[in-house]
Amino acid sequence: MLTHTLADLGWSAHFMQQLDIEALETLQPMRVSAVHRDRLEAIGTAGPAALTLPGGQETGAYAIGDWLMVEPETLRVITLLDRATTLARRAAGTDARQQLLAANVDVMFITTSCNADFNPRRLERYLALAEQAGITPVLVMTKADGCAGTEAREDWRARGEALMPGLAVQLLDARDPAQVAPLTDWWRKGQTAVLLGSSGVGKSTLANTLCGGAQGTGGIREDDAKGRHTTTRRDFLRASHGGWLIDTPGLRALRLQAAEEGIDAVFSDVAELAEQCRFSDCRHEGEPGCAVQAAIAEGRLEADRLRRWQKLRAEDRRNSETIAEARHRDRQFGKIVREAMRERDRRGKS
Known part of the structure; x- marks a missing residue:
């Protein structure tokens, strides 16, 4: 059986500094290699193993690549170590998770x-x-x-x-x-x-x-x-x-969530121009002193790139709402629609 050192598996000081001496002496680091609906699989220095979760926990709280501290005798998960990086998307439907x-x-x-x-x-x-x-x-x-x-x-x-x-x-x-x-x-x-x-x-x-x-x-x-x-x-x-x-499987949809900084990094050329606009609340739709529209007029920026940046930022704001915030926004919109319909009816009767 092929065995690996912790360094081979990607262990680093980021994970080591989260542990005390007792954990190092009594628990075993293992890395998640597969997440199933009813179990986790992981790899450690002794090889692969199927792990047991603490009572009441679901596998959805874990990701492939996670580092865990495991009880060697029972292979029960004791601790999920803080991640160095996390890849996640907003769940499908109206779920904000x-x-x-x-x-x-x-x-x-x-x-x-x-x-x-x-x-x-x-x-x-x-x-x-x-x-x-x-x-x-x-x-x-x-x-x-x-x-x-x-x-x-x-x-x-x-x-x-x-x-x-x-x-x-x-x-x-x-x-x-x-x-x-x-x-x-x-x-x-x-x-x-x-x-x-x-x-x-x-x-x-x-x-x-x-x-x-x-x-x-x-x-x-x-x-x-x-x-x-x-x-x-x-x-x-x-x-x-x-x-x-x-x-990974081919992703049919990737809904970003709380990714404004990432979006601005991808569109740093647009974001940097936006900071040069005369007004801090410039919408880049023809306002005086708009550096973004000036760059488009001079051929230094494509108009479609601006539109893609704006669309992603708007989508990210919607996806980052909590369920309560989304419901409040929908109620406010519904209220505006109802008031507009009542006003229309009043005018029709006069």
Whole structure:
């Protein structure tokens, strides 16, 4: 059985400083490798194990990548250590809670492809998620072998780099180990990377190449670049160079929550212009002294990029509301509508 040191598994001073001597002498650190509805799986220095949760706790409070302190004899979870980084999105529907995606991640490989899958609005959401969490984002553009020459490759690279100032972009064929190898420049031994992207862009193929495993892969319809879902759970995989990879299912929706700083980091070019506007409450809709509209008029900023920034910020504000705040807003709106209808009826009778 393959065993690992704590450093191999990603243990660091961040976690060590949370423990006292008694915990170090009596408990065992383990890292969550899988989250199921009824149990957790984890890896420690002695290998993998199925863990027992304290009474009344649900697995939804844990994320793949979490560090736990475990009772060695019973394999019962005693403590969830504070996370270095957390990836989460707002749950579906009207629920205001967060849904955990992964924890203690160092780098995010945002995966898209050099075809119709490339979608700036979706990719900007992934980037904002990474920036808000303090995780290094790298845009990985697969299927570069299908580009018709150097000029086409550079055009795709430019489109990727335009998503965020200073963004690292890698174009590659996910099946080629030599082209995939440079990703380890951002991802050292013992560090953890997460793969995020839509279905059909080559995440499972990329995971296979990085980890030498046998992830299932599905076909893709070339006319619209729509792929079949092949990864249906989050996998915690050991990479060939000694890092760890969390491969996630293709996300159908990514609802940001409390991510204003991350959004502004992705759109730092727009946010910095907005700070130069004459009025602090400028809406960038033609007010005098608007630095954003001046940049658009001079061709230094695309109008669509401004609209995407505004839309994401507005969506994030809505998603960050508590249920009580959302209900209050809905009641206030309903009150305005009812008053407007009564006023209309009064005018109709006069």
